Amino acid sequence: MKTVFPILRLSLLGAMLALGPMAAVQAKTPADQLIVGMSMVNLFSIDPANAPGLDASGVNANLYDTLIKRDQGNPEKHLPQLAERWEISEDGKQVTFHLRNDVKFHSGNPLTAEDVAWSLYRVMKLNFGLATTWKAYGYSVDNIQALIRATDPHTLVVELPQPADPLLLIDSLAISPSAVIVDRQEAMKHEKNGDLGAAWLVTNEAGSGPFTLTKWSANDSLVMTRFDGYWAGPAKMKRVLVRHMTESQSLRLMLERGDLDLVYGMAAPDIKAIESSPKLQVQPLQRGTMYYVAMSMKQPEFANQKVREAVRNLIDYKGIDEQVMPHYGTLNQQPMQLGLDARLPDPGYKMDVARAKALLAEAGYPQGFTTTIRTLSEPPFIDIAARMQSTLAEGGIKASIVTGTGNQVYGAMRARNFEMIVARGAERYPHPYFSLRTFVYNPDNSDSAGLPNFQGWRASFFDQQLNALIDQAGVERDASKRVSLYHQAQQRYDQQVGPIMMLSQMTDTAVSAVDVKGFTGDDAEATRYLGVYKQR
Template structure:
């Protein structure tokens, strides 16, 4: 079977040296097959396909096309949840019970009908296996001891989830619509490959057992993914016959492939290459807002930053406008709040700007008129290192001598998890869930500041920023039933966080830019990275 156009095969082996060619004024007609989508992207972080353990944007896009969820976040309107496997869902008056009525016409790729028992088992195993993606469900109060009782089938097409503690049901529904842990697995196929009590985990790391619009045919780690159309898909067969994803980590190689028409979609390109391709008629650039924030963080293990005046001074020594105008195009847009842009509960930006004079006054009042020495930890990749370099320069204007320490993700975020840093340029937040609690839980909430608590999943804990009043308000807002009152509490939280000069200072909200050949239609990048390709086609 001929899976690859000859020219595509040849170009996949192109060397970096060839990537320095001149950008043509226009592109050759795309040479990828009309019924196949060829995607270039980095797969170095694609380590497992198991929904219980698969983290990262890359795997979410793969699994979104081979698995289904109970409900989905509308790609065009992210604040809207739409039916998928669940035709309808209902929240009990006390908001402690969610009931889902499932479609009765869904079959897995194996041909087995999908039932509520598959749904219950799929979600239960995330908690009982206790791997990377269990943390969100544990935050809702689910445990290995209670999950089988609380997540259960009540008949072949009715799934019930009882909440173990009071929370906002909309938050849980958003998790079911966006989390990589919420894909529904063919229980019978997974258990056929069970080893010991792993519930099929070893097999599911490299295979899939879903009901989605495409079937996984081949996955070779750090090389290629091949998916073919599921002709029996319950929504109707996808318009494309095949999807091919290639591991490509060099931005210039991606750019060359796009220029020659041998890639339909390219992800993970450097800003300079995206900018160059933006001038070409045959290419479109699609910006996808992500929920994560780029930030400057300070550790309050460092006595300097326990003084609110020093934190306020650092906040005034960040050149927000300059960073977002010069560094962040193609990476992010300005956001000075610990909440995602576009949420109804989010207040307008407080308008912080570079103010060296006021920063010097605050430092002098704190006893640091001559400044001090600190380190800034940052990844070597843009835009992190560019933000760090800008911060280093503006700190120097107030007499603060900052040394930049670079490293890998494990080195930089590892130091943060160990609370062994001064200042750090990072990225984090609630991600895909369109709910204020998602961001606040990740960036602000710190229920136990003791070192032995080791709450490294909370970035607030990593900075040692601890404010009992903020914790109480976050918990209160999560439980609040009245939407108006809940919004008021979220406004209080944002105002108080500003007044206390919280240790994580948002600078910009992440934007992911995808390069798409102009003949590709209906490709809508998803904020949750669950970009579904079932309606994508080519017009030539």
């Protein structure tokens, strides 16, 4: 199938003009401004209540703050941010956070515990996909205001509505894209028809982070300007400009000639070509996000377990890993991140066309069938899809590739309106419980449940026994028993031939000019530019 790619606008004239009159004629980027090149095709909203994507997380990490954050070197340890300290009650049912008293939003409004409580209520009230994180703990729009409340301007009490490990809740407050704190007064100034500022916050912000949003033009550019009143001290860069660029060779060319300072998404051949350059530096960034192939069990073909097993035998895992994924990801066939103690070894799936054909015949499809594969029109997604199209055809499954924007591709999956998809998704964070809940858990398989943050719900996969194993693991205090439950869950998913088939764990690669210092990519795609500077 012929895929048509969008024409890339290479000129940075408009962007440079936005940065000031001298920027357009300088051979190098300005010393106090960071110019970033990356694809923003999946950036369609920065509203914290409805911005689950990696790109949005990276932007919002610079516009907003959270109560606490993970220690990047030790993901099981949490560090103060807006909360200076916190205590867990003896019975594990309540966590009390004590907030800083010197934080102001970009609007000038003081940040209070009431803003924190309202931000989490807002997520539940709007009920987009990210509300699933809090629903999992038992919160609802009816109980959250009573259970998460401010007792004074700088004290927040969080009660758990049902038995759960309080450390899991603390982890969610540190890492969930929906856990950032929104300026209640500013958002409500823009409320329309009871939307709590939702329409406005799609393209605007109301945060307290180290940068403010100056301008965002979808699929073109995004500009963030330093917030000099930031509680942790002002950022070193005056401005960060992100340019939407999807073509790897253009990223490389513009980085080499000094038009860009930092790029993401460069293809493997271009990374290899510049690895030895004394003017550039390459930083691999291990991510927790997974690349996968998913089938909708709403489709009669994929509701058949033998068909799903046939597809599993028509995936060229080895070829994809060796020829498509270098600098993009590392082979992973489990719905759990590499390196976790609870993760079982890969089951060793491999391509077996004869076995696939036999399974299809047993399922009643001896001549195969036709289907579609949705994906983004950028590497490695389109390359995985093209290889899938070829190997599926060997088994008799004729697949057409349908490309689109991030909203079109992922939107169809969130609406449970797809056949097959090559995608990349959460869980981004290193914890077996969150990984399994994200990829294989589905508490309610009805369309009306509206649980798009569960990948299992998106694919219409439901297994009560598997749900029970994950639920038990979430409250089990004995470490060995908890690991055993995680092992059983992985084995059960393998036996059921779950429709979301993992291919690879994401590895991102950032390439920057050698004079860019202080940049460290975060494992949660929430890279903060607070400490980045240029050594000139």
